[in-house]
Amino acid sequence: MLIDRARNILLWLALSLLAACGGGGSQTSEPPPPANASLAVTLSGLPAGLVAPVRITGPANFSREITQTTTIGQLAAGTYTVAASNVVSGSTTFVPAQAEQAVAVAAGATATVTVSYSALTLTLGLREVARFNGAVFALSPPGQARLYIVERAGRIGILDTAGRMLTVPFLDISSRVSTQGEGGLLSVAFHPQFATNGFFFVYYTDFQRNIVVERFSVSPNLNLADATSGLQIISIPHPNFSNHFGGLAAFGIDGFLYLGTGDGGGAGDPLRNGQNVNSLLGKLLRIDVNNTTVGQRYAIPSSNPFVGQSGRRGEIWAYGLRNPWRFAFDSSGLYIADAGQDRREEVDIAALSQAGLNYGWNTMEGTLCFNATSCNQAGLTLPAFEYDHGPTDTGGCSVIGGFVYRGKAIPELAGRYFFSDFCGGYLKSFQAGGGGVRELANWGIPNIGNVVSFGRDNDGELYIIGQDGRVHKIIRTSAPRS
Template identity: 30%
Template sequence: MRTPAAAALRPVIFLIAGLFLMVPVGPPLTASETREPWTTSRIVGTPEPPAPYSVERVFDGLEFDRPVDMALEPGSGRLFMLQLDGKLLAFSPDETSPEPVLVHDAHATIEHHSRSYGLTFHPEYEENRQIFLCYVLPGTTEDGTRVSRFRMTDGPQPVVDPESEEILITWPSGGHNGGCLKFGPDGYLYISSGDGVGPFPPDSEETGQDVGDLRATIMRIDVDQPSNGQPYTVPADNPFVDLPDARPEVWAYGFRNPWKMSFNPANGELWCGDVGWELWELVYLVKKGGNYGWSVMEGRQPVRADVKRGPTPILPPIADHPHTEARSVTGGYVYRGDRLEDLQGAYIYGDYVTGKFWALWNDGDSVTRHEEIADTALAIITFGEDRDGNLFVVDYAGGIYRLVPNPREESATPFPRKLSESGLFASTVDHQPAAGVVPYSVNASLWRDGAVAERFVALPGTTSISWNPNRERWGFPEGTVFVRTVSLEEVTGDPTTRQRIETQVLHFDGLEWRAYTYVWNEEQTDAELAPAEGFDTTVDIAGETTSWRIHSRTECLTCHMPRAGFAVGFNIENLNRVHGGEGTATGQLDRLAALGVFDRTIPGKHRQATLVDPYDGSATLDARARSWLHVNCAHCHRRGGGGTAHIELPFTHPLEKTNAIDERPTQGTFGIANARIVAPGNPERSVLYYRLATVGRGHMPYLGSRNVDEDGLQLLHAWIESLGDPSSSGEVPTTLPETIESVGQALQLVRAIDDGLLVKERRDQLIAKGASVEQPEIRGLFERFLPEDRRVRTLGTSADPAAILMLTGDATRGARLFAEAAGVQCRNCHRVAESGKMVGPDLTRIGAQRSRRDLLESILDPSRRIDPKFVTYAVQTDAGRVHSGLVVNETDSSVTLREASGKDVVLQRDEIEDMIAQPKSLMPELLVRDMTAQDVADLLAYLESLR
């Protein structure tokens, strides 16, 4: 459906300056053309009031390589910076031009060191010289994540004594290691750890709710008192010291990847940012024994109903952000400095991917004020403090910054709400660029469901883009604008059938890059500025209606980020091409330099690597495949790019340095046996190939495309086959499987369809069968052959009750869903006759007791109305244990609770310290997120029939 704000808008596509694959189009550039000044720009300021704060760089010239943590050395005031590679450097902030000194190199002194994550100093550091570091070993090992104590030497230039290492505590390494270290006001060391696995499947080792595992927790230990053969003591008041099978070190649990925590010295509150999964970024005010939900919940969103809950009730975040505005939260500090009086007492935190900052004021668990205070281009990796409590912000690109009041006032010129008001086009209707707006083209572009694009660069007046050959980086003048108009064609390859969908604008205001989208009207006369949050809509093209997303401005900047160079696609390897017709063609890089778009001619030695058109069969297979991966994947999958998989796919990267070849996937295998990211010679064992072949969960590219690039998929299949002998990677079946019971079988059958090995009747039967399989990892492979309106559409997080109630349900099918379907969890808590478990209400006669509307409400919003008989209670014992469940029996001497698992726990009255009714139902919200609306209608029909 179209949103009211977009009533007359024809939709979609996303991003700027050549990010998505659009077939290069546009007028030729000729050698005789001259560039006129661009004087008509009205792209000034922003459509919204400016944020109250911006950032400025401090310690100019000081730059680090992938910094991950920062700490203030007690006494000296020196600042220590820890890099991912294990180097620890120190510098004095009081010096005019500080020079960092290497004080420790973990990679050089610790055998098998892989990455470092956290550091802190002992509260009595000036006396005992103790410093603590957290680092990990390669791969997945039982003791691969370590927290060690070291000692600093004395003298004017102290360094870490590598021989002094004392390993304090370890837990398994993998993904999501956490690794933040902070001493609390109680003098104990607090340590954060993540769930240790990749994002899919979520919490695959089920550590989140397991207090018998150190992963997914915040630990608390006394490093000054060794005991029982360990170099530390567990404080006696830790919450789970008396709980059988629990790790007593655990202070709180249920975290996914707690990235940076800190204490408020004024009141001892422990703050933590937790990187979410698919929907939310989370901020927690951490309590003793607190359960923060992962992986039963992702903040407010249910994830896994099958996981046994931990021993304490799940607590909500104090703040959360949807993935439309944040993608990887970085915890910060409660501000106590004197530079920014308006922020005193606020918890300041940010987001690694979007560069946004927020300030949060609280009164205990209640938020009294919460606002976005800055929107920057930084990859916010960590924060630091000086001696006075003023904040430093560390950019993963290597610089140190601080927040400053935003000096910019709102522009006197209103930001253009229509493309015709922007000054970019002399004739918007004819799509004729204004004088000084220069068209350009690229060698390769990201796949965007077959769309084409026209690209332009606009520089104020006659200013130029500067080129730094030492850094191989562009310098853009203030007011630079990149423009890309995206179109779809009724007849592929026929420009006369082209419909303009949107014009995307990337604007550099001198400090930050900002992205905007103008959506064309149906008359193709003008385009209107899309709302900041974006919207979903539809496109009618060639007789088919397809859903599209106008991406939010934040979503745009998740790819247009620092490590990708912001103007993604506008780089030497993609611009190094001939642009123009026969007799007028000239090298584009030279042409742009001659026009003054560049301030100099790019030397030949910097033109060695050139992307090719992935669909040009005359180029080499390797160059085509690497070009496809570069433009589709490398903006995120590069060092510091924000991609969660540890792979690096820039075209210039040697293949062996990509971390993809014959490497085990850390982000889920999707059920592929013996999976690799890229299995040389065997595409069907390659997760990369699977992601490109599915339209279901796991589909890549992550943003922009909804459909599979069939030609690109064939290209990557051939490329992976060329990397090795298939027989060396496993047996390749000579006959097609008869069933579709595994992802491996599905991939073989889908490949047979792609290769045209099946007659039409058999092909159609196979697609219909595969697209009806309940397992989404299989279904998504076959649904790509179907029009979008024939694909399974699950409810996700936004079920429409009215639409479900309008459907006619099939009670027989609903009965099968209740009893057998893997995605339906009703039977785990409810009984019908003799089937199911008796935790929640007996449903044997529920149809006679509740209306269809009431039944649906209880499924979608179970906490809205809770029958008093089924109120959940949290019971805390005097031993510190907490149980949660339904009260099924009470006597003068005992209380019996039935937990979500169905297990009954009998508690003696004299051991119960507190018993509190919970406002949340034991049944999680949106248990039906992976069901279709028809599935729920069928389930309702079955429940209605129970009379």
């Protein structure tokens, strides 16, 4: 009897557990799908060696990226999505016939799918937007669609949103600007909070050949600066020669103001300013211009590499430069186009956080020994990209640095750094990555003439400026990608 009672209790417990698990056993959980299916993905239409990331997603949170023809095994049965993006190589965009494909994969079987690419050639052209006598730079302030164009003689003009140059200059300081040699009003930098504080900074040379950076404010009339608001931030003596003034003031992503100064002039840097860390010439400087007062025109960021070191100027961020006429910031790094002496032009690329780099001048000219008697390359950072002048400067004579394209009008160009050459008069680009550059492209645009600078608006679109004062916008001339 005790055995029967025990058996009844166990039976009652078993029935109770079954009921608790869903209706007395009327519902059972589905077994997992067998992982014995396969998907063969074929990529076609791409040149050898070109990487084309394709993303496959499917059941059980499956996700994998492939870059070549592949068969994926041990898959659960179900529907998989194969997603492909455009692939850019130089001036050619490879477009998939279908951006997304849904593929049913049956248990125990192999499904196949082909991602077919076709080539579309991207061509670029120029559209003239302004002629401004002696134009050397162009930039839009934060929050504005208008383009401000810098004239070397000492004026800044405004190209309005209708494409018209305003007749009255935004700023005219021609009475204090010297255009001797390579001097003049060379650039403008708008404070990141320009929309609220109205501050902007100009980089020019005065009649004593000093490099001057001065802060101004906009007036209540947004078309005019307050010419009486000038506050000199820094004056760097440059007494010996009338060339190699550098020329750019620009705010970095960190909010500090960077200045690219030339080595003081003279062939071969006779004063050795490039390697002298107690001189502000031949350098990239970084200063803090926030909360500026008459008593303190700027502060030195504590993270600058030579702060507090005897015999070294705390303003220096990088050194060993010859004439960094133009440089540019991007999420991919800091690009410095440094003009060479007789043979090589270079572009130096560094991470935004890399401080204290020595780019080698005048020990090196690019990767060539310039000073053969002391060509010790220890501790030097050699260029990421360089090119030779060639016979009679057929390859160029002075690099003109531009910007990394981040606009929306030509998305295929994203991440490509544009540059030119004063003598070459071309438009070229490359993409940085992996410690070097790739996809060097010559966009085949003729008749630019002598190029002096680039410009950029708030949409990230780029402009190229000729010595003749013509300002051109870089545009697409081929059909846009689908």
